[in-house]
Every structure is written in C-alpha cells, then in structure tokens.
Amino acid sequence: MRLIRAERRTFTGAAGILDDDDHRADVAAYFADMTRPFGAELDTELSGHSYGEMAKALVAAVVPAAEPVDLLVLAFSIHDMWPGRATATYLSHLCPGTPLSFAVCDQGSAAPFTGLRVIRDYGARRALLIVVEQASLPYDSTTAPPLEHRGVAMLYSGHPGTRVTDLRQYPDVAPEAVAGLASLGVAELSAGHPGARVVLSDSLAAVWPGPPDHTRAPVGQPTTGVWWHLAEALAGSGGPVVIGDYDRELRYLCFAVVEVRDQ
Amino acid sequence: MTAPDAQIDVELRQRVVQAMSAVLKRLVDRDEPISEDMNMADELGVSSSLGLELLLEVEEQVGIQIDVEKMRPDELRTVGELATFIAGHSRPW
C-alpha cells in the first residue's frame, strides 16, 4: 500500500450551512441537548466548520473522476458544526466509485492511524483516508480546540506484492513511558526502512530524548499535524516516511511507516 | 398478485370508495370530485405517509380492518384499484 496522492488545506471562515437559519436552529438545539447533561453552557454564536464541506473540497482535489475509490475513512477527534450528519455516507456519494465509507472517532489522534489499519486490513485497491479537525466549539471545553480548520486527504493504492505499510499502535502508554517506547519504536521502524524521514507530532517531539533528526509537526493541530507533513513528502522524492503521534489524554502512542510514491 | 375481483362485496366496495374520496379530498385539500381511475400518487399527490393515513381513516370510517400485510402498494395505484383491494381484503372491526 502506497501513498500516491494527497491534498492538504487550511479552511477559513465558517460552515456555509450555518447561514441557513433553520439549519442553524437545528444545530443549536442538538448542541443544547448534547451539553445539557454535562452542565456546559452553549454559546449563542455558532461558528466553526463542517467536515462535509471540507472533505468535499479535498476529495475533489485528490480523486480524479476516472479513478474509483473502494474505501473511504473519515477520521476526526473534535466534532464539527453538523454533528448529526452521516458525513461519510454523504462523501460516499461524492467520491468516484461510491466507496464503502464511514467515520472513525472517539480515539483522539490515534483515529487516523486506526483508519490506516482498517484500510490495510480491508485490502482495498484504492482507499482514501481523510483526516479533519476544525477550530471552534460552541461551548467551553477542558481541551483547547485546534488553531485552524485543517484537513488532509490521502489516496492509498494497494496492489498484490506491494510492500505493506508498517503500523504500530500502543494503547495505555503513560506519559513517562513515551520517550523510551517511542525511540525504540522509531529506531526499529527506521532500521527496516533505511533512509526513512521521520515526522513526529509536537506532543511526541516534546519528549524526544535524542537529537532532533525529525520534522516536528506544529503545535495546535493535534489530529492533522503529522499527516499534514506526510502530505508534503509527496512533493519531494519518494520513499518511506515514519510518522509518530502520542495522544496524552487517551494514552495512545502510534507509529506508521508510509511508502510515499516517487513522483 | 392481488386476487381478482370475483368475491368482492359490491356494497362494501362502494362505501370504501365514498370514504376514500372524502378522506382524500381532505388529505390533499381538494374540492373537485375524485374519480376511480385517478392515480393517487401522480394525480393526487398522495405520498407514502399520506397513503397510510388514508388507509387508517378508511378503516375507522367504514369500520373494517384491512389486511395490510397482503398489500402491494406498487400494484394499487388508482383509487379504484385500492378500493377493490380493501373490499376484498378486510374484515369487520
């Protein structure tokens, strides 16, 4: 399975659908019902983006009409401003090939890695992994939202005989154990893929014990961070890229080695 | 396939047609008379949910219980076809 195409975008403004008064009222009611049992107060202002809108643009950019996709996984952590929408089903209709589509969530920054695992284990010929996060919540949260609305769509292509992506996900890793486990994991993966570039999330880079021979994803984009830089790797020469991420809240340490196609 | 008309109680069928017309006029807000050959979906704008409402109200007005389990809505497009089905597939409430 190889990464053959990617599109990454920062989105500005708010979801277009919030301009519709009826929809806005429906969404406000949904959020009110959702936050009431938690005693959180709802903002009167609703801003923030919609993953359907963001992903629609990404899909259009990364999947040509003549190349059908078999599987589409939408990975997110923070929710968007159309929380009740079956966004993945909507995207299935928009994406060439009408792929089997669903969302993976409630797993923090590990969700996209799980998405990659699912893609691998389905053995799809062509699969789209879309990682999204948006920057606005209509209520106070203990966790700060990301700085910007961002999305990364990655088209993976698998053929029999193609090298399968290495994937390692460690659940329940205490913060103090991260450094040791991470450097071990990266060393092993890099050894299996000489010349691999390394991209680490800022949460992981922050506890990195050795010299910084890696790219550090910027702070403030916890879900898309490493994938944003992975997408960049397509602009250069091909080869393996090791990406690593640590979700402090849910204690997942994840690594993947992605073979980036030579352009 | 729905059974042929052989055993239809003509008087019952007539009451069903009258009830259907009255109910339909109210459901689709129509003043003009309704004839048996009218296609309910296309000509009268009866949706699936209105269709169920129609059945319920006819049941209550005529005092019958329709064997809905045997109903194939795709084969009952006109007022007349549905009336025939109801008259042949119901029992007193």
Next chain:
Amino acid sequence: MQRQYDEQKPRHHNIVAHIDGHRNDVVGSRSVTALDAVSVYTPAFRVPIEDLADPLELTDIQVRLFRRFHGLDQIRFDPDRSLADLLHAAADGLTALRGREHRVRYVIHGRGMPVVVPYPHNPLHDVCRELGLEHALTFTVTQQSCASGLLAIDLAGRLLAGDPADDALALVLTGEKAFTRDARLLPGTSIFGEGASACLVSANGSRDRLLSYACSQRGEFDTEFGERAEKFQREYRSSLAEVIHRAVGDAGLALDDIRLVLPHNVNVVTWQRLCLLIDFPVRRVLLSNVPANGHLFCTDAFANYQTARELGLLSEGDRYLVATVGAGAGATFAAMVFEH
C-alpha cells in the same frame, strides 16, 4: 507490558477482501468472523407511544398510524443511565468476557448518532477502563446511521484477521441515548428507544459465523441534495431487497435457505411489504421486538438475536439474515448472513 499492534510480514492466511467499486459492497472471501457471545441490556421502564405525543409533537393521527401500521406500542427508556452506563450494563451481562479481558485487542462502538457528548468527553474509553480493557485499541465507527453496528462487526472480524495473535478477540458495543430530536423520532417511520449490546467477536469461532456482508450507501439522500423523503420511501424496499439478495448470494445461498431474519426494528409494515416484494414468508421475520422496544438504534439486531435464542428459533447450522437500514438523511442499507 506494552502490547503492540504491528504488521506481520506476508501472512499465509492473508485475507483477500475484494471491494466492488461500483456498488461499494465488500465481498469477504473468508467466513471466519464469529460471534462468540452476545449480551443485551434493555431497561425495564417503558412508555406507551401515546404518552410521547406531546414531547415528540405528534398529532393524534400520527400516533394512531405508528400503532396501527408501524406496530409500535411501548418504547424503552433509561432516564437514570448515561451512555457509559448503558454500555457498561451490556458488557456486565457478557459472562464470556470475564477472565478473557486480556485477549480483547479491539473495542469497537458502532453508533448511529455520530456525536453524542461534548468534546473531549469519551464515555467509551471510560467504560473500557472500568472493564479492565485499557490495553485494547478502542474507537467508534459511525456515520452509517443505524447500519454502523453491522459495520462494526465486519470491521472487528477484519482487524482480528489481520492481528498476529491467534486468540485475539474484539468487543463490539452498541448503545445510545435518545438525547435529541433526531435521536428520538424518525418522522413517519419510527420512534427511538434506549438499550445496549455487547458482543464478543473472534476470527475463528465455531458458532454464529459470518458468511457474508453487503452494504450499499445512498449519500444522495443527504439533505444537501434537497428534500427527497418521497423518493427515499419509494426506493427503500428495493434497496433493502438488493442488499439482502446480495448478502444471500455472496453466502452461496438462496433466500429459501434463510431460516430467520433479524430485522432492524423500525416498524412492521416495512417488513411486511418487503417480504411480499422478495417473496419471503413474513413469519420468518422476528418482529416481536418492534412493539416491545421501539427502535434501539444499532442494538436492534442484537436484541433480536437474543430473543431468537431465548425462543429457541435457531438450531445449529441454521442460516439467518440480519438486515438494517440506517436512515435519516443519507441512507445506508446493510445485510449480513450468519450460520448458527
């Protein structure tokens, strides 16, 4: 001890899952996914649908329709339990889990409502900690509406098949709160209730083996494309019939080989009409939970399975079909065939 999930080098039992790009269905060419055990939790408290007329803003005729044709009677609710409590209650009933927690490598929550708690609350992970399952990869799959539960089973099977540990297990959880209007009422179709299920899945079990899975998504019914309720109603039965036929065919069977159908419990009239369409005896469709529960989101299939077992409706070797439609703008039709 750190557990890791890593890729093995070429596996001799590599799964070939061919995906037909034109119809977004997945034809699994293996049949090893198995349901080792199922536990269902349904609250005792029930409300007659007449009492829901005011809160759901239903007219008298709408309530009478729900009762007369849709077959709804009472709806189950659990006002004292949160989502985490519901999931926990279902898992508590899963005796097969006790002593085997260490073998659970994946916990997958199949959920119809995509977002149900404020960020970053995570009742799923809270429950897993309480159950001693912190070592598992735990996540939610959603955005296939009420078909997300079947997806979770298929996903569980595939992840297990790709896992190097031969004795790996997955826990599939369903359960939701009817917390907002879209999670309380499907206009003209059904009323949601509350319940939960926990299902232990293996990749090599001997009973309740998954023979096939067919899924068809109809994103064209998303509200962005306008109000299409009538078109959806017209195509509903044929779309459901299509996935049923596909699942049955992919299992190498004919419809007549299906001993029992475990439907989604939205209403009775849909299944009566569907049975006429596909020429399948409606007495072989388990519909008794429609009046008993209401529509329990992704839990219907499991609740029906439980009832089938309790009533002794399945004998060893029987093939049964589970079918569901996730609706509510954007629709997903899904069907699975199992061998008991």
